[in-house]
Amino acid sequence: MNRAGAQEVLMPIASPAELWRETGRWDFYGKELLRFKDRHERDFCLGPTHEEVLTDLIRREVRSYRQLPLNCYQIQTKFRDEIRPRFGLMRGREFIMKDAYSFDVDEQGARVSYQKMYDAYTRIFTRCGLKFRPVEADTGVIGGTSSHEFMVLAETGEETIVYADHGAFAANVERADVLPPTDASTEALRPLAKAATPGARTVEEVTACLKVTADRIVKTLLYQSAKGPVAVLIRGDHEANEIKLKKLLGLTDIELADPETVRLLTGAPVGFAGPVGLTDVSIIADQAVKALRNIVVGANEDATHYVDANSGRDFQVQQFADLRNAKAGDPSPRGDGTLQVAKGIEVGHVFMLGTKYSHSMKAMFLDPQGQERLAVMGCYGIGISRTAAAAIEQNHDAKGIIWPAPIAPVHVHLLPLSQSARVTETAQTVYDALVASGVEVLWDDRDERAGVKFNDADLIGTPYQVVIGEKGLAQGTIELKDRRVGKATPVPPNDLPQEVVRLLKAAGAL
Amino acid sequence: MNRAGAQEVLMPIASPAELWRETGRWDFYGKELLRFKDRHERDFCLGPTHEEVLTDLIRREVRSYRQLPLNCYQIQTKFRDEIRPRFGLMRGREFIMKDAYSFDVDEQGARVSYQKMYDAYTRIFTRCGLKFRPVEADTGVIGGTSSHEFMVLAETGEETIVYADHGAFAANVERADVLPPTDASTEALRPLAKAATPGARTVEEVTACLKVTADRIVKTLLYQSAKGPVAVLIRGDHEANEIKLKKLLGLTDIELADPETVRLLTGAPVGFAGPVGLTDVSIIADQAVKALRNIVVGANEDATHYVDANSGRDFQVQQFADLRNAKAGDPSPRGDGTLQVAKGIEVGHVFMLGTKYSHSMKAMFLDPQGQERLAVMGCYGIGISRTAAAAIEQNHDAKGIIWPAPIAPVHVHLLPLSQSARVTETAQTVYDALVASGVEVLWDDRDERAGVKFNDADLIGTPYQVVIGEKGLAQGTIELKDRRVGKATPVPPNDLPQEVVRLLKAAGAL
Secondary structure (H helix, E strand, O other): OOOOOOEEOOOOOEEEHHHHHHHOHHHHOHHHOOEEEOOOOOEEEEOOOOHHHHHHHHHHHOOEHHHOOEEEEEEEEEEOOOOOOEOHHHEOOEEEEEEEEEEEOOHHHHHHHHHHHHHHHHHHHHHOOOOEEEEEOOOOOOOOOEEEEEEEEOOOOOEEEEEEOOOOOEEEOOOOOOOOOOOOOOOOOOOOEEEEOOOOOOHHHHHHHHOOOHHHEEEEEEEEEOOOOEEEEEEOOOOEOHHHHHHHHOOOOEEEOOHHHHHHHHOOOOOOOOOOOOOOOEEEEEHHHHOOOOEEEEOOOOOEEEEEEOEOOOEOOOEEEOOEOOOOOOEOOOOOOEEEEEEEEEEEEEEEEEOHHHHHHOOEEEOOOOOEEEOEEEEEEEEHHHHHHHHHHHOEEOOEEOOOHHHOOOOEEEEEOOOOHHHHHHHHHHHHHHHHOOOOEEEOOOOOOHHHHHHHHHHHOOOEEEEEOHHHHHOOOEEEEEOOOOOEEEEOOOOHHHHHHHHHHHOOOO | OOOOOOEEOOOOOEEEHHHHHHHOHHHHOHHHOOEEEOOOOOEEEEOOOOHHHHHHHHHHHOOEHHHOOEEEEEEEEEEOOOOOOEOHHHEOOEEEEEEEEEEEOOHHHHHHHHHHHHHHHHHHHHHOOOOEEEEEOOOOOOOOOEEEEEEEEOOOOOEEEEEEOOOOOEEEOOOOOOOOOOOOOOOOOOOOEEEEOOOOOOHHHHHHHHOOOHHHEEEEEEEEEOOOOEEEEEEOOOOEOHHHHHHHHOOOOEEEOOHHHHHHHHOOOOOOOOOOOOOOOEEEEEHHHHOOOOEEEEOOOOOEEEEEEOEOOOEOOOEEEOOEOOOOOOEOOOOOOEEEEEEEEEEEEEEEEEOHHHHHHOOEEEOOOOOEEEOEEEEEEEEHHHHHHHHHHHOEEOOEEOOOHHHOOOOEEEEEOOOOHHHHHHHHHHHHHHHHOOOOEEEOOOOOOHHHHHHHHHHHOOOEEEEEOHHHHHOOOEEEEEOOOOOEEEEOOOOHHHHHHHHHHHOOOO
16 A cells, blocks of 8 residues: 555544435435444444545645645544344454545546556555455445446355356446347247246246246336335246336335235235236336347236236337346347356456545545545455455365465464474474564464364464474474475474465565 | 464444443543443443453454463554643544553463563664663553563653662552651651741742752641541642542542632631641551651641641541652662662553453353363554654654664655755656665655755654755765764665665664
C-alpha cells in the first residue's frame, strides 16, 4: 500500500450515527450495521466499512487541489452483524480488514487511483502465493459506479464467478450480464391445457411428472416488495438473480413471499403458482421466457400445472429483462467466447465511488480557479483474516494445512526427535541461526513421540520442517522437509540456515 | 513477549454477556463496560479487558498440568466507555492494548510468571527509550491480590506516585500505605468555642479567616454509600483517599454527597459540615486526626466553625484508619527513608490474580495425582497507544515532538531543500540506500520553502533529519541532524546511510 502511494491511518472502530445519517446509510445499511448507545445515550455503530469516517476526516483536512490525490488506508478490526456467521474466519462477524479510500480532483484522476489499487491488489495476492482472479462485481451497500472483486479460486467458495473461455471477461455471477436469446421458438401455439401434477412442487418434480425438460418449464417466483407483490418468471433450468431484480424494481430490499402470502395471492400452496389468471400481482419475466412457446407453468391450483401456456395469449408480462444468473455455456456478454463457471472466495474488492459520499457529506476542495468541487472517490478493501482462511481452502491436503510461505504464521517448524543433549544442542544452534537470519521458527520442544510431532506439524502446515534425530546426526545431517511436496532432504546442520533463507527468498517470504 | 515465553493469540473485541455474568463483572464493571445487543437480541459487550474471554479459552483447551504454565497475549483494540475521554490518545474510549494472561499450577508458579512479565515490561519500556518506574498499585476492577503499575514519569501525568528517597519503595498514591502518626499532641484541652467564618468554605479560606495553619483544621467529607451516609474526617493539609475508604467500608461505590443532601444531613450549606452534634451519620476519621487536639471543624451552621473541638469529648469517631493519600515528606511505609512525589502516566499494569477468575469460571486442570485444581492466574497489560502519547509528554520541546528512536513512526525525515535535479537525485540515492538498510524514511518532496519544511519536521519529531541543499552538495556534503540536540553534522552522501544505521542500532531502534 505504501509503494502504491497510500498513507496509513487508523480510525476508530466505533463511529457516531451522525456521519451515517449524512449519507443515509444509518437507515439503508440494515441489520449488519451493529448499533449501540454509549453511556450518554448517543447513537453509535461498529464500523462495517469506513467511507463516512474517512470522508469526514478528509473534508476537515483537505482544502486545496494541491493536497490531492490522497489515498488513506488502515488495517483494523471490522464488525458486521452477519445473520449467520459461519466457516470460522471465512465469515465471522468480527474480522480484520485492510481498507483504503482515495480522493481525487476528477473522474480521470479517480480512475488512475483505482488502477493503482487494482494493480497493488494483484501484486499483493500474487505475493501471497494465491491462485486468484479479479472479476467485475456488484457494488452492494457500498455503492458507486463499478467495482472488481478479487476471488481466490477454491471449490468451497461461496461465490460463483463466470469467465469467458477466449477473452478477458470475468464477473461475479451476481453481476454478469446475460445476452438476450438469439433465436426464439417457432413452434405452432397449442391450446392451453391443464395437467395433474400431484406433489410436484419443484422443477425437478414437474420435469419427472410431466416428462418435459426443465427448459420448457417456467417457474413463477413470488416476491414481496415495497411496491407490492411481484411475480417473476424464470425458465426452469435458470436461476433468478435477485440483484438484477432489485435494480429493475429500483428497490434495495425484496423478499420471497412466505407460504401464507403465496396462498393468499394464488389460491394454491407453494409450488403451483403461475401467471395465468394471476391478478393484483405485477408480472415480470426473464428475457429467456420471451423466446419460449408452449410452456409449463403452475395453475394456481393445488396439484395442477398448465401445459402449453403462451405469453401474450394466456398471460401478460409487463416487462421482460435480464433477471437470471449467467451459467456455463452462455455466450460471454463481451463476445469473447463462451462462459465457464468457477467457485471463488472474495478476498478483495475495489470500488469506483464517484461522488456518492463526497456529495452527501460535502467533501469539497478548491480547484486552481478557486471553485469548490467535490472529491471523486474510490474505496478498496482486503479481508485479511478471510485471506488466511481462503489460503487454507486452496492449500491443504488430507493431513492438514499447507501454508503458502509468504503468509505462513511461521516459516519453519523445528522438530527435534529426542530430548538428548546432542539433539537439543543442535536444535538450539539451528534455531539461533535461523532466528538471526530473520526466519520465524516454531520449536516443538515437547517430550512427545516422533509420530505425534510429525502429525501436528503437518496439521499446522508450516511450509518447512526441520527434523533433528539421532540417526541423521550420526551421519552429520538433519532433514529439511517441504510440507507441500512432502520430500525430506538431508542437509548438514551448518548449511541448513542458508538453504532455508534461499528457499524463503525464492518464495517471496523473506 | 515471545522471548518471555508468551504465545500470541487474538480474541474477539465483542464478547457475550454470559462470560461476564459468570464472574459477576457484568453487574460490577459499571458504565465503562459498553454493552449492546446483537441482531438476535443477545447481550454483548466490547471488551475493556479480557480475563473472562481468555479464561474461557483456557478452560476449554487445558486439561492437564503438563499444558501449564501458559501465557497468552494479544495486541488488540480495547473499548472503555470513559465518562470524559480526554488528552487525545492518553485517555480515549478506544485504544490499542497489549494484554496477556498467565495460567499456572500453583501460587509459586504464578509468581514466576508474574516476575517474567515484570521483567519483560521493564525491558520493553527501557527499549522504548522511556524514563519510567514500576510502582505498587491498586487492583481496581481487575481485582487480584497485588499489582504493579509501570509509570512513565512526566509532569503532565494524571497519576501521582510516591517513592522512598533511600530505598525501593514506590507506589501509586492510591495504594501507598501511610504509617500512623508517631507523636500525638499533648496540648491542654481548651473549651469548645464557636467562631464566625462567613464565606469560609475551603480549608484555605478557613485558614485565612481564623489565622490557623491547615494542620489544625479537620475537614468533614460527607459521602453517600450503600451503607448510608458517612462522614470522613481528614486533616486540612491532607487529601482523602477514596480507594482506602471503599476498602474500609467494603464497598465498590461511594460518592460525595450533593449540596442538598449535605444541607439535609447537617442543616448547613456545603463547607460548614462538622462532627460535633452530627447525628444519623457514621463518623470515621483518618488516623492523623487521632493525634490532634483543639481542632477547627465545621459547626453544621452557616458561616460558623468550632475552634478547639476535641475527639472523644465533643464528638465520637467510630473508627480511625489510614484514609488519606501519602504525601511528600511522609516516612516510607517500608522504613526506607522519606517519601518523594512525582507525576506519572500509567502505561503498563501487571496483576497477581490468584484464582479469582479460575474459581468463578471453573478453569481447572488435572494435577499429577489426577485431582482437579484451579489454575492460578496473572494478567498483564500495556497501553500501546497511551505509551506513544506518554513518550511525547516526556520527549518534546517548544518546536514539537522528539520521538525516542525505537518507537518513532519513522526513523529519518528526508528534507531536500530544492526541486533541482541534483538535489532530487541525491535524495533518491540516499532514500534508496536507507530503505535498503531497513531504515524507515519520510521524504518531504513538497515544493515548499526550507523554513516550512524544517518547522514541520521539528513538529513531527522524527529522530533524525537529513537535509539536502545546493550549498552542501557544492561542498560534497549533506546534513545529518539529531532532532533532540538540534545539531547538524555535514556528511558525504555516500557515508550517510551507514552512519544513520550506526546511530539507530546504538539507540536500539534497528
